[in-house]
Amino acid sequence: MDKVITASNLTKKFGTFTAVDHISFEVAKGEIFGFLGANGAGKTTAMRMLCGLSLPTSGDATVAGFDVYRENEKIKRNIGYMSQKFSMYEDLTIRENIRFYAGIYGMSDEAIVKKTDALVSQLQMTGNEKTLVRELPLGWRQKLAFSIAIVHEPAVVFLDEPTGGVDPVTRREFWNLIYQAAALGITVFITTHYMDEAEYCDRVCIMVDGRIDALDSPAGLMKEFKSTNMDGVFLQLARKAQRKAD
Amino acid sequence: MQSVTVSHLIKNYPAGKKSVVEAVRDVSFSVDKGEIFGIIGPDGAGKTSIFRVLTTLLLAEGGKCTVDGLDVVKDYKEIRKRIGYMPGKFSLYQDLSVQENLEFFATIFNTTIEKNYDLIKDIYAQIEPFKERKAGQLSGGMKQKLALSCALIHKPTVLFLDEPTTGVDAVSRKEFWEMLHRLKTQGITILVSTPYMDEAGLCDRIALIQKGKILSVNTPKGITKEFKKPMWAVRSAEMFRLMNSILADPAVESCYPFGQYHHVVFHNAENEIQKLEQIIREGNFQNGEIKPVEPGIEDCFMALMKEQGTHG
Amino acid sequence: MGQFIIFIKKELLHIWRDRRTLFILIWMPIVQILLYGFALTNEVKNSKIVIFDQARDEASRALSQQISSSRYFSLLKNVYSYEDVEATFKQGKIRLAVIFPRNFREELMHTNHAQVQLIADASDPNTANMLTNYASSIINDYQQSLNQNQAIPYTIRPQMRMLYNPELKGAYSFVPGVMALVFMLVCAMMTSIAIVKEKELGTMEVILVSPLKPFRIIIAKTIPYLLVSMINIACILLMSVYILDVPIVGNLALLIGESILFTITALSIGILISNFAKTQQTAMFTSMMGLFLPTLLFSGFLFPIENMPIPLQIISNIVPSKWYYIIVKSIMIKGLGLGSVWKETLILVGMTTFFLGVSIRKFKIRLA
Incomplete structure (x- = not known):
């Protein structure tokens, strides 16, 4: 199977503080990979290194076949990114936002028009293309933001707590979009605070104090930690954290 | 005695x-003294607006609200002396230390840290080792504890916590709820809002809210009891395809993913097992499993949303 | 009272811990004074000139000598035709040309009247104005020296006197201007930013939900900035007296009193801005566009108001800095007393009352 993300002994130090401590894992093409951890466990730092935004202190990693040290510009071309905080330009319309982000990735005008129509109808937003993003309900915005993050059909999409604060139905609709993207072969790398969402992932890794303390399918983890849900697994692991003060 | 009343708030x-x-549309509920009352709903449901009206920060367009028997419009000065409020963004001065923040809030509420130390001891003790540290350098969980200490320092009769657990990790969330339950024993009425449905069970009573409308007000148990239809949990090796197959059956009312299972409800409660078995058999799904399941708050929320047409 | 004091203490801590802003707050006025004070005098030092002496007599030579030896001018060359004068101007080599008529000495001796033509490059009107003034005053000096030995006074040119600022020091007009600017920046802009910051942080919510009276919140937020601007004024006055040699001719107490009045004006404008600004950027931008620029343009310290079109002259009247500038100039440089500035003072009092009234009325005891 194709390995879309590989990390081996990936480490990031800030001065004497080791934010990410020799983590190693691989993610396959089309896999939905859950990345969990308490605040300050090192999730964001690890994700930044993989996105080519921050250089590792030591260790190796590749994303979409590109090296994080030398080819971070190529990595940026081949990934999509969305976070809860990332909302599109609120004073642009749906169509303008899609156009803008597709344009950044160098898509041709023709392709953009086609893609925009497909995307709008897939999201059932037809007729609203000229609506300003700030006038959309939060759930729509998040779904739109996700669609825009994968508009250039990247190899990997990084989702940083994408579903915070949305209603339970929209949250599930959002997961439908994730499944569809994964079915198209896009690898999904996601962090979340909702433990039931962790169970939707193919595999889950849990970070504690900068290390990966558990990595398996949700079912495997529940078995290993003798818990009926991921909440129990997470609490058992996160309670061991020494890094409390940060 | 009722600590907070809200009637026909707009x-x-x-x-x-x-x-x-229309952020809040004709909302009514009341909170008893010493109760933990949860307002549960997604962002944009109107939670913060309700809190701001009750904390006298906003004037409503309609309806009548009281806190501690006092009118939120007329007696706002008196109410401001009695309540504790922790807004959505933890309102701390990032450039002041933990101790300086607490001292500041104690003084503007006309009290001192020493006077009410007993009340916050439990919470503050956990961050006291870092009292010289600037608030801006604290982790989410610690900021949350400091903000709670600041909201409690003047021994309020009613405590308003607007999304205190948003953006805080699961461990800190759990610890936070344990703290709220200890505070409850001191007789403080607590109104708390949250987008996390799994926190509903930790409240004495809850109001489910969506798009400015209350879907239901009851105890958590009461709400799940209102869910009359039987619910089934189904799983197989291919979850996404399974859901599409289930939804294709016209007898199915709803099917939502819940962790490793799909929760399925039928229009009519008859021969459900047979119908599900048939779907699994015809779709050639491996490792199929079907079992009855008790609906949770989230199931009820989704069902109520659908019923009252507040989705979309 | 304890609430009030801890609020001020907190505010001072904010200012103290934000070292970069504090640094700017303290240094900005000092740098401005130095810049405006020295840069401007440097500008007119050693300005290049040409002299076209058609007379070439004793008097014209002596006067040429005096002009070119002064520290304001340095002689580029002597030219011998109007064409040459024009050519050097076009090359941008000089700022001023001095032209003596053919019979300079004769006219001076026999008719007691003589003319000197001064041609300045007026693309920079301020400098041109200043240079002609310098040249005129040198001519004036020469004329006086002639008159010492002469029963009948000679006059060389249209009479021109430099009132109050005989050395034509730029600092004389800049010191009051910078004072007005500093008050607008420190008091109005910083106060509005500080209040809006609390709104942005969300701390305003908690403070409003406390028994602290809203009006006290505002006063407590303004006092630290009042203190900072007092420090600034002390710095400016000390620097102007000891470094720029601009003395305080008038009554110091009156000057400080008027400054406090203007500070309150600025503070109330700052509060007013904070009432409607939702973000710090808005507050800053409003202060820049609404206060800083008008002070720069319409107070009269950079551009003389008399030279402006009538509509702008009318607009300048609603800029509080204009009145403060007039007051400070009158007291500090002309040495006038309250009797001469009561009108301006009254206008400032009126404006302050208006702004303070509006900002208190509009101050929100709730979130909007």
């Missing part, structure tokens, strides 16, 4: 010329 915000956003 709150609108102007949005462009002549149009308004």
Whole structure:
């Protein structure tokens, strides 16, 4: 199977503080990979290194076949990114936002028009293309933001707590979009605070104090930690954290 | 005695010329003294607006609200002396230390840290080792504890916590709820809002809210009891395809993913197992499993949303 | 009272811990004074000139000598035709040309009247104005020296006197201007930013939900900035007296009193801005566009108001800095007393009352 993300002994130090401590894992093409951890466990730092935004202190990693040290510009071309905080330009319309982000990735005008129509109808937003993003309900915005993050059909999409604060139905609709993207072969790398969402992932890794303390399918983890849900697994692991003060 | 009453509350915000956003639409509920009352709903449901009206920060367009028997419009000065409020963004001075923040809030509420130390001891003790540290350098969980200490320092009769657990990790969330339950024993009424449905069970009573409307007010158990239809949990090796197959059956009312299972409800409660077995058999799904399941708050929330047409 | 004091203490801590802003707050006025004070005098030092002496007599030579030896001018060359004068101007080599008529000495001796033509490059009107003034005053000096030995006074040129600022020091007009600017920046802009910051942080919500009276919140937020601007004024006055040699001719107490009045004006404008600004950027931008620029343009310290079109002259009247500038100039440089500035003072009092009234009325005891 194709390995879309590989990390081996990936480490990031800030001065004497080791934010990410020799983590190693691989993610396959089309896999939905859950990345969990308490605040300050090192999730964001690890994700930044993989996105080519921050250089590792030591260790190796590749994303979409590109090296994080030398080819971070190529990595940026081949990934999509969305976070809860990332909302599109609120004073642009749906169509303008899609156009803008597709344009950044160098898509041709023709392709953009086609893609925009497909995307709008897939999201059932037809007729609203000229609506300003700030006038959309939060759930729509998040779904739109996700669609825009994968508009250039990247190899990997990084989702940083994408579903915070949305209603339970929209949250599930959002997961439908994730499944569809994964079915198209896009690898999904996601962090979340909702433990039931962790169970939707193919595999889950849990970070504690900068290390990966558990990595398996949700079912495997529940078995290993003798818990009926991921909440129990997470609490058992996160309670061991020494890094409390940060 | 009722600590907080809200009756027919309406709150609108102007949005462009002549149009308004109806943030709160005719909401009524009441909170008993010493109760932990949860307002549960997604972002944009109107939680913060309700809190701001009750904390006298906003004037409502309609309805009548009281806190501690006092009117939120007329007696706002008196109410401000009695309540504790922790807004959505933890309102701390990032450039002041933990100790300086606490001291500041104690003084503006006309009290001292020493006077009410007993009340916050439990919470503050956990961050006291870092009292010289600037608030801006604390982790989410610690900021949350400091903000709670600041909201409690003047021994309020009613405590308003607006999304205190948003953006805080699961461990800190759990610890936070344990703290709230200890505070409850001191007789403080607590109103808390949250978008996390799994926190509903930790409240004495809850109001489910969506798009400015209350879907239901009851105890958590009471709400799940209102869910009359039987619910089934189904799983197989291919979850996504399974859901599409289930939804294709016209007898199915709803099917939502819940962790490793799909929760399925039928229009009519008859021969459900057979119908599900048939779907699994015909779709050639491996490792199929079907079992009855008790609906949770989230199931009820989704069912109520659908019923009252507040989705979309 | 304890609430009030801890609020001020907190505010001072904010200012103290934000070292970069504090640094700017303290240094900005000092740098401005130095810049305006020295840069401007440097500008007119050693300005290049040409002399076209058609007379070439004793008097014209002596006067040429005096002009070119002064520290304001340095002689580029002597030219011998109007064409040459024009050519050097076009090359941008000089700022001023001095032209003596053919019979300079004769006219001076026999008719007691003589003319000197001064041609300045007026693309920079301020400098041109200043240079002609310098040249005129040198001519004036020469004329006086002639008159010492002469029963009948000679006059060389249209009479021109430099009132109050005989050395034509730029600092004389800049010191009051910078004072007005500093008050507008420190008091109005910083106060509005500080209040809006609390709104942005969300701390305003908690403070409003406390028994602290809203009006006290505002006063407590303004006092630290009042203190900072007092420090600034002390710095400016000390620097102007000891470094720029601009003395305080008038009554110091009156000057400080008027400054406090203007500070309150600025503070109330700052509060007013904070009432409607939702973000710090808005507050800053409003202060820049609404206060800083008008002070720069319409107070009269950079551009003389008399030279402006009538509509702008009318607009300048609603800029409080204009009145403060007049007051400070009158007291500090002309040495006038309250009797001469009561009108301006009254206008400032009126404006302050208006702004303070509006900002208190509009101050929100709730979130909007």
